[in-house]
Amino acid sequence: MSDMDRRVHAHPILDDLREPDTYIWYHDTKIPAVTGEPVAAALMASGIRVMRHTVKTGQPRGIFCGIGRCNDCKMVVDGVPNVRTCVTPVREGMRVETQQGLGAWRDEA
Numbered sequence: 138m139s140d141m142d143r144r145v146h147a148h149p150i151l152d153d154l155r156e157p158d159t160y161i162w163y164h165d166t167k168i169p170a171v172t173g174e175p176v177a178a179a180l181m182a183s184g185i186r187v188m189r190h191t192v193k194t195g196q197p198r199g200i201f202c203g204i205g206r207c208n209d210c211k212m213v214v215d216g217v218p219n220v221r222t223c224v225t226p227v228r229e230g231m232r233v234e235t236q237q238g239l240g241a242w243r244d245e246a
């Protein structure tokens with residue numbers, strides 16, 4: 138399944154789908170994205186469903202509310218942990234990693 142097949146192509150309110158015009162990095166994988174769309178949307182369009190693993194049991198978590206309230210989509214973005222990817226817009230070349238537990242700051246030097 139291609140990146141474009143997982144997206145809504147024609148929406149009655151949001152208009153037609155824009156083609157990916159940029160990219161982000163998911164670990165070492167380059168992911169196509171549309172500038173300004175939520176990071177989580179770009180990841181899901183590429184088949185990535187797990188955003189973090191829980192603190193106590195390490196269970197996988199992904200998009201739940203999609204509006205910035207539940208924290209299930211928290212990831213490490215450009216070295217910063219606990220970023221809610223469902224409300225964080227894509228910027229070209231940003232680096233996104235699956236968060237383990239409480240997350241840790243990464244040196245992006």
Ligand code: FES
Binds near residue numbers: 223224
């Ligand atoms: S999916 Fe609930 S805060 Fe992002």
